[in-house]
C-alpha cells in the first residue's frame with residue numbers, strides 16, 4: 001500500500017522579504033537582538049531605533065499623560081464636586097470582561113477618593129450594551145446623583161437625557177465608535193473622539209478606566225503607585241477585548257502581568273487557581289483562556305454582578321465563594337456550547353460524532369434547528385434553541401472549524417437574534433450593510449457582527465448572505481497561517497528562541513512569532529495522550545523535539561524518514577535539568593512543497609555546494625553571514 005504523506009492543513013503565507021535598515025540593525029544589535037528577531041519586529045512596525053527602545057524598554061515608560069484624555073478637566077472637576085458634596089456615584093460597567101475590569105478599577109479609585117460608590121452591571125440578555133434605562137431608574141431610586149460609565153455609553157444619547165431629566169449627571173468613559181451627536185454628558189472620555197489629543201487611541205475600555213484612575217489618583221501625593229497597582233485589571237480587560245498589544249496596551253499588559261505573577265488580588269488568585277494556572281507561567285494566554293472566559297461566563301449564563309463582586313473581593317474566602325459561582329456558570333456555558341455545537345454541526349451536515357449531550361437529551365419540545373450552507377458551502381447559517389448569551393461563541397467555533405463565515409441565531413418570539421463571525425477575510429460589517437433592508441437592527445466589525453430580523457425574513461437573508469459569501473470566498477479555502485520567518489532547519493536554534501522571547505508578551509496585534517523550519521527529517525513519531533503527536537526531528541546530525549497539539553492526524557500520516565517542512569512556534573523544554581529547544585508544530589508539509597520553502601532550500605543547497613566544491617566553511621557560515 002502506498003502511503004500519502006500529509007498535506008498542509010493551512011495556507012502558508014510567507015512574509016515579504018525585508019532588507020533591514022543598517023541604522024535599525026545596529027540599534028537592534030546594541031539591544032542584543034539578533035537580525036532574525038529584528039526582522040520580525042520591523043515587519044510589525046517597530047522600525048526605528050526609538051520605537052525599538054520603547055518596545056524593549058521598561059513598561060512604565062510606555063504610558064501616556066492622562067491629562068491628555070478628552071474632557072479630562074471636566075471629569076476631574078465633576079469628581080471633585082462629588083467629593084465636596086459627598087455624593088453617591090454609580091459606576092456602570094459593560095457586562096464583558098473589559099467592562100467588568102474597568103468597573104472594578106473605577107470603584108476602587110472612587111472609594112479611595114472617599115466617594116460612596118454603587119456598582120451596576122446590566123444584564124446581557126435583557127438590557128444589552130449601552131447605558132440602560134433600568135440603571136437610570138435604579139440610580140434615581142438609590143439616591144445617585146452621578147453615573148460614570150465604563151467601556152460603554154458613547155451612543156447612549158437617550159439614556160443620558162433620561163438621566164438628566166432625573167437630575168443625574170453622567171460621565172462617559174469608553175473606547176467604542178462615537179455617533180455624530182454626542183450624548184449630553186458632563187464628560188465624554190473616549191480617545192476616539194475627533195478632537196482627542198490623546199496619543200494612543202488603541203486603549204480598551206478597561207485601559208481608558210486605568211488612565212482615568214491615573215488621572216484622578218496621580219495628582220495625590222504617593223497615589224501614583226496605587227493607580228499603577230490597578231494594571232492587573234487593566235491588562236485583563238485589554239487582553240479580553242482583543243485590542244492590539246502594542247504601544248500603550250503593551251505597557252499595560254507588561255505592568256499587569258508583573259502584578260498577576262507576583263501578587264494577584266484575591267479574586268484573580270481564586271480564578272487562577274480554578275484555571276490551574278501556576279503563578280510563574282502566567283502569560284497573556286492565561287488571561288485569554290483562563291481568566292476572561294470565567295469572567296464572561298457570568299453574564300452569559302448567570303449574574304454579571306457576581307464577576308464584579310469577585311474582582312472587588314477583599315478576602316480569599318469571599319473570592320473563593322464567588323469563583324465557585326463563576327466556575328459553575330462556566331461549566332454550564334461549556335455544556336450548553338457542547339450541545340449547541342453538536343446540534344449545529346448535525347444540522348449543517350458537518351458530520352462527526354453527535355455528542356452524547358445531544359443524543360441523550362429530550363428536546364422534542366423546542367423549535368427545530370434550521371440550517372443552510374452545508375459542507376463546502378461559502379458560509380454556515382443556523383438557527384437553534386440556544387441562549388442568546390452563547391450564539392456568538394457558537395458562530396466563532398463554526399467559523400474557526402470551517403474557515404468560512406458563520407451566522408448563528410436564536411428565536412426570540414417572532415424575531416431572530418443572530419451573531420456572525422468570520423476570520424476577517426469577508427468583511428461582515430460590509431456584508432450586513434448590504435442586507436440592512438432586511439434587518440430590525442445590526443452592527444459590528446469586520447470579524448464579528450450581529451443583527452436582528454423578523455423570522456419571515458430569514459430565508460431572504462440566507463439567500464443574499466450566501467451569494468455575498470460565495471463572491472467573497474477565497475480560491476484556497478484553507479485558513480491562512482502567517483509565517484514570520486522562513487529558515488533552513490540548521491539556523492533554528494535555542495539562541496533564536498531566546499531572541500524571539502524578547503518580543504513577549506505576545507497577543508493580538510503582536511502574535512507569537514511562527515517560524516517555517518525547512519528541511520527536517522522525521523526520526524520518530526508517536527501519538528501522545530490528548531490527541532497530540534510527539535515528534536523527534538533530525539536536521540543534519542542533531543535532533544529537535546517537536547510537539548503538535550491537537551494534531552493526532554500527524555501520528556498516522558507521518559513516518560520515520562519523511563522529509564518535511566514545519567511551521568512552528570519555538571518553545572523550550574527542560575529535560576534532565578537542561579533547557580532544550582522544542583518546536584510547537586502547527587502544520588506540516590512535505591519538504592519543499594511551498595514555492596517559497598523550495599526557494600529558500602535551493603538557495604542554501606546552492607551555496608553549500610559551491611562552498612563544498614571550494615572546500616570552504618560549513619553551511620552555517622555560508623547562509624547570508626549567519627546570525628547577527
Ligand SMILES: [Mn+2]
Pocket residue numbers: 098099151175204205206241
Ligand atoms: Mn471594550
